Amino acid sequence: MDAPTTRYVAVGEAEVAYQIVGEGPLDLVYHHGFCHLDLQWDVAPEAAxxxxxxxxxxxxxFDRRGSGASERVARDHFPTWEDWSxxxxxxxxxxxxxxxxxxxxAEAGPTAILFAAAHPERVSALILGNTAARYASAEDYPIGMTPSEIDATVQFIEATWGTPEGMTPFPSLAGDEAVRTALxxxxxxxxxxxxxxALFRHLFRQLDVRQLLGLVQAPTLVLHNxxxxxxxxxxxxxxxxxxxLAEVPGDDYLFFAGDHEPVIGExxxxxTGQRPPVATDRVLSTVLFTDIVGSTEQAVALGDRAWRDLLDRFRAMVREELHRFGGREVNTRGDDFLATFDGPARAINCATTLTDAATALGLAVRTGVHTGEVELMGSDIGGIAVHIGARVAALAGPREVLVSRTVTDLVAGSGIEFDDRGEHALKGIPGDWRLFAARQPPAG
Structure with a gap:
């Protein structure tokens, strides 16, 4: 078949390339990470x-930002999995x-896991092939790669990328020079x-979406060879x-390279036998709590009218920044706000901006951020993640953005830096929780 038309959609200031092939009642997204939409049709087994x-x-x-036909980015500031979602x-x-x-x-798996957990109403089924929720080994994850294995793999990728020697992950293509050259x-x-x-180094060393696996609601097929x-x-x-779980024949990094009919069959x-989508009543979300420190004392000092005017300006500023960073205002009581975001990096950036804007108004705010499963209750939300977010915010100091360990794990590689605030008991929440303060970005 002829290569389909490549189209573009704006995502912020960037453009993302995508193609649509075929028709039918089922919409199926297929993604395996690094690719080029136009040139993939020149690789015969991939086109088939x-x-x-x-x-x-x-x-x-589609080609995600930073690769293929989509917007390129600086090597030291490539998009996070949150951006790719x-x-x-x-x-x-x-x-x-x-x-x-x-x-x-492959490396597209974590993005799909994140998207399925955060948007269960949009995902009817999830298929994961030859991928991992975490690649690096850990005390509770001995099946990962050791640091020396990661270093050796990344060095091999950089030394052989885009060369015939770099095709060793595709043993089925060993005798087909035309396909190897095209790939x-x-x-x-x-x-x-x-x-x-750089991407694989980040992927292998830092990425960890294991905690999201239990939040995937879509029927899921896990394939590996x-x-x-x-x-x-x-x-x-x-x-x-x-x-x-299903094992399919083959030894190739991506399924298209070998006999892919068993994969297509699975x-x-x-x-064909999928269940209908479940009603959405719980989703992965990042919650942000913020309020004014010492608001009662300031209200007494200013008087009712001046305080009301200042509070109105504060609320307008918060709503403007929530809109700017893609947050959703859930509810507001007095001087405090509860908002949700699709991703934690966006919430932290919003929180640090709010802190600076409040300071310009002569106010000090404290903010707490946590990511977890929330229950949807009409326009409101509930669940343990909401309680954790509120407890984290209560421990924050003036002009401090305090986050849970879950948040720091999920924004690894985003460039956001933190200071360890140690372990704390959160009222009504079992166990001790390690908290971190987000560093304010340098001025200018």
Whole structure:
């Protein structure tokens, strides 16, 4: 088939490229990380794999920010997985897709997990292939890569990216020089060697979305072949409620390179027999609490009229910044605000901006940020994550943005820095909680 038309959608100041292939009642997003929408159709087995997927419904493909046909970024400031989830949301909106099945392979898996957890109303099914929620080993995750293994892998990627020597993760292509050459050309167009190495270094060392697996509500199929670590696939299946695990033949990093018919068969059977989407009553969300420190004393000192005028200016400023950073105001009582965000980095940036803007008004605010599962109750929210966020905010000092350990883990690699505030008991919440203060960005 001829390569489909590449289209663009604006995401903030950037543009994200996407393609739509085929028709049908099912919308299916397929993404495997680094790619180039136009050149992938020159890689014969990849084009054939895409065509087989398009036979299942309307296939949606995209290049995330920083790669392929989409907006490029500086190597030292590449987008986070939170940004890439925003890319996917924008592409779906542009495609007019309200409910979609997502098939994510390799390093695209964490973004798909995040999106499925944060937007369960939009994800009808999730398919994860040869991916991992975390790549680095840890005391509670011995199946990950050691630091020396990570260093060796990243060095290999940078040294061989876009060359025939870099095709070793695709043993099925060993005898096909034409395909290997086309795939190497695609890699060079997708990213530079140092950009690819920077992303994989971040992915392998810092990314960890294990805590989101239990929040995935969509029916999930976990696929792996001999080219991936089976233990990581079993970990996904064990931690996503109701997930089905299937091993398929092959040794290639991505499924398209080998005999992909068993994969297509598993995907087709899974999507054909899927359950209807569940009603959304709980989602992954970042909650932000903020209030004015010493508000009672200031109200007494200023008098009712002057305090009311100042409070009105404060509320208008908060609402303006919430809108600017994509936050949703949940409720307001007196001088305090509760808001939610799709991602923690956006919430922290909003909070630090609020702190500076309040200072300019002669006010000191304290803010708490936490990410977790919230219950949707009409226009309000509830659940343990909301209580944790409120307790964190109560411990913050004047002009301080205090966050939970969950938040620091999720914004790793974003450039946001923190100071450790130690462990604290949160009233009514079991266990001790390590908290961190977000550093204010340098002036100018």
């Amino acid at each position: 794999f895409n065509e087989r997927l398009a036979a299942l419904g309307r296939l949606i493909l 925003e890319d996917l949301s924008a592409v779906l909106d542009a495609a007019g897709s309200q409910n979609v099945a997502i098939f994510a392979e 190497a050309r695609l890699c060079r167009a997708a990213a530079t060697p140092r950009m690819a190495a 001999r080219g991936a670590d089976a233990a990581r696939a079993r970990y996904h299946a064990a931690h996503i409620d109701g997930a089905r 995907v087709a059977e899974f999507l």
